Amino acid sequence: MLAGLRSFWKASPIARTDDLSRFIDRQSAFVSQKCTVEYCRARAGLHWVKLFEEQVFLDGLNRCRRHAYTTVLVQLSVAIEAKLRPLLSGPEGQRSLAAALGDVARQAHTADTLTDDPGAWRRHLDEHLDCALAEAQSAPVQPAYLIGRAAAGPIYDLLPIHPTLRQHDRELIANNLSLNFCRTIADFERRLRPVPLLADLLAAEDGAPPVLPPPLAQHMPARR
Numbered sequence: 475m476l477a478g479l480r481s482f483w484k485a486s487p488i489a490r491t492d493d494l495s496r497f498i499d500r501q502s503a504f505v506s507q508k509c510t511v512e513y514c515r516a517r518a519g520l521h522w523v524k525l526f527e528e529q530v531f532l533d534g535l536n537r538c539r540r541h542a543y544t545t546v547l548v549q550l551s552v553a554i555e556a557k558l559r560p561l562l563s564g565p566e567g568q569r570s571l572a573a574a575l576g577d578v579a580r581q582a583h584t585a586d587t588l589t590d591d592p593g594a595w596r597r598h599l600d601e602h603l604d605c606a607l608a609e610a611q612s613a614p615v616q617p618a619y620l621i622g623r624a625a626a627g628p629i630y631d632l633l634p635i636h637p638t639l640r641q642h643d644r645e646l647i648a649n650n651l652s653l654n655f656c657r658t659i660a661d662f663e664r665r666l667r668p669v670p671l672l673a674d675l676l677a678a679e680d681g682a683p684p685v686l687p688p689p690l691a692q693h694m695p696a697r698r
Contacts, residue, residue: 505658506545508654514633
């Protein structure tokens with residue numbers, strides 16, 4: 475019985491681009507909601523219930539959450555790139571990885587379905603995603619907690635709490651994001667199946683397998 479319960483709650487592996495897309499979407503939504511809503515509740519203290527009944531506040535919170543979702547999604551894509559990049563051989567494979575992750579992140583992004591202007595959020599994503607991935611690849615791999623902290627500024631600026639009440643709280647937001655990025659990337663590492671995922675991410679149009687280092691390449695299935 476216990477084995478059955480464990481299998482029921484066991485997280486599914488990340489072995490295909492569709493798996494990765496769902497992971498990026500769900501974790502971006504979770505981290506952004508947790509960061510924004512928990513902060514507002516904590517800052518409001520015992521009055522948080524009344525605050526969450528104010529429509530002006532709720533409008534600001536929804537706007538902040540949508541921006542936070544996009545910001546976290548971009549940085550989470552960078553964090554995943556940092557985990558996958560060392561598994562590849564050569565700069566060409568690494569550049570292909572960035573392009574493939576950009577496509578997967580755009581597939582994952584769902585915030586634009588929540589507004590009257592569906593293209594607005596896609597434009598916002600396009601402005602930041604490719605630039606963030608390219609900038610990440612121009613530097614050594616960064617740890618997840620630093621990548622998470624990079625999302626703090628845009629989220630802090632849009633929090634629906636008056637600036638005089640949150641002026642010293644930027645570090646709280648940064649620490650919250652750092653902890654949640656570490657948890658999320660640890661979950662990603664547990665669920666990751668690197669060989670099939672990289673094969674799916676980097677599959678060439680002619681069906682040729684991606685160029686992987688020997689420890690991974692030896693596990694690639696033979697082409698039929």
